[in-house]
Amino acid sequence: MSTSVPLIVRLLASSVSVAGRAGKIVRDVMSKGELGIVEKAKDDYQTEADRSAQRCIIASLSSQYPKINIIGEEDNPDNEGDVCSDWLTIDADKEVLCLECPSELQGIKEEDIVVWVDPLDGTSEYTQGALMLKRDPWERWKMYLTHPLISIKWYLSLLQSHYGFLEHVTVLIGISVNEKPVAGVIHQPYYKNVGSENKTGRTIWGLQEIGVGGFTPAPPPNSLIITTTRSHSNPVVEKALQVMNASQILRVGGAGFKVLQLLEGKASVYVFASPGCKKWDTCAPEAILSAAGGKLTDILGHNYKYGASEPRPNKTGVLAAVNADLHNYALNRIPQELKEKLANK
Ligand SMILES: Nc1ncnc2c1ncn2[C@@H]1O[C@H](COP(=O)(O)O)[C@@H](O)[C@H]1OP(=O)(O)O
Numbered sequence: 001m002s003t004s005v006p007l008i009v010r011l012l013a014s015s016v017s018v019a020g021r022a023g024k025i026v027r028d029v030m031s032k033g034e035l036g037i038v039e040k041a042k043d044d045y046q047t048e049a050d051r052s053a054q055r056c057i058i059a060s061l062s063s064q065y066p067k068i069n070i071i072g073e074e075d076n077p078d079n080e081g082d083v084c085s086d087w088l089t090i091d092a093d094k095e096v097l098c099l100e101c102p103s104e105l106q107g108i109k110e111e112d113i114v115v116w117v118d119p120l121d122g123t124s125e126y127t128q129g130a131l132m133l134k135r136d137p138w139e140r141w142k143m144y145l146t147h148p149l150i151s152i153k154w155y156l157s158l159l160q161s162h163y164g165f166l167e168h169v170t171v172l173i174g175i176s177v178n179e180k181p182v183a184g185v186i187h188q189p190y191y192k193n194v195g196s197e198n199k200t201g202r203t204i205w206g207l208q209e210i211g212v213g214g215f216t217p218a219p220p221p222n223s224l225i226i227t228t229t230r231s232h233s234n235p236v237v238e239k240a241l242q243v244m245n246a247s248q249i250l251r252v253g254g255a256g257f258k259v260l261q262l263l264e265g266k267a268s269v270y271v272f273a274s275p276g277c278k279k280w281d282t283c284a285p286e287a288i289l290s291a292a293g294g295k296l297t298d299i300l301g302h303n304y305k306y307g308a309s310e311p312r313p314n315k316t317g318v319l320a321a322v323n324a325d326l327h328n329y330a331l332n333r334i335p336q337e338l339k340e341k342l343a344n345k
């Protein structure tokens with residue numbers, strides 16, 4: 001790859017390619033059927049796909065950009081296994097390589113960059129999707145036949161919803177400079193491909209001042225549709241949803257997938273009034289959403305910082321919207337008392 005291409009553009013192009021490779025690892029681990037699930041903390045799981053996809057991304061990026069600080073969700077002593085040679089990806093997306101470099105980012109050096117990697121956002125949805133994919137079709141029918149109270153319609157919708165969970169899974173690579181997310185990649189390994197011939201997923205990228213690519217963003221819905229967690233709710237999260245006066249609430253997995261819903265016009269605001277998300281969950285989604293004209297902050301309206309020494313947890317939740325007006329609307333609806341509760345946790 002030519003070094004005459006500005007660093008940030010090269011890094012984004014490399015991240016697009018390696019995210020696709022990591023997505024293939026995520027699918028391969030699922031196909032082999034041995035997920036190797038470990039509970040890292042309460043309700044916080046890790047699988048072989050998280051571990052291998054992270055090793056692929058970090059080894060590939062650090063071999064090309066040795067001075068960049070790369071921080072991954074699965075950075076821990078249990079994740080120091082070998083990196084297969086065919087995981088090492090030094091390709092760079094050709095379309096991204098042709099992008100103009102934003103003026104503010106022209107002179108930056110590797111040392112100024114921190115990359116936040118979530119190799120598999122939506123681990124709970126990945127493991128639940130696996131449950132239905134793995135089960136032998138005959139076992140499934142036996143389950144139906146031996147439970148006469150389960151109607152065929154109910155059974156089919158259960159199957160559908162479990163398959164659907166896999167679309168919530170994403171690979172996230174967020175690029176920050178001077179503590180601010182400036183570029184990012186969201187790769188969806190199972191985009192419209194469960195049971196179909198398309199086995200490549202899709203990759204969406206964003207770059208500050210330039211915009212987003214990989215798909216065309218859609219305008220927001222006409223009424224207020226909120227997207228939020230399906231697996232990490234609690235009474236404070238529910239209270240913050242209630243006050244929004246929304247016409248519909250979508251409950252889906254993963255920070256990456258929720259931001260995709262905003263960009264695709266399926267929802268207009270993402271509300272999560274709880275700790276739980278970490279810097280690697282929000283860096284790439286925030287960069288892409290901002291490049292598309294949206295805004296992502298905590299529930300108090302403050303920006304998260306993405307310097308290497310920042311604490312990993314996003315303790316004061318997530319509030320994101322497709323534009324500043326909707327963000328402001330949602331911010332004003334959240335009661336002061338709820339904001340204080342989160343700030344003092
Ligand atoms: N309580 C929690 N414990 C662990 N991870 C959480 C928690 N809440 C949120 N997350 C992370 O933030 C993402 C978005 O949250 P949610 O799906 O609940 O909206 C999750 O996919 C998960 O990332 P990951 O799947 O990478 O561990």
Ligand SMILES: [Mg+2]
Pocket residue numbers: 118120121122255280281
């Ligand atoms: Mg995550």
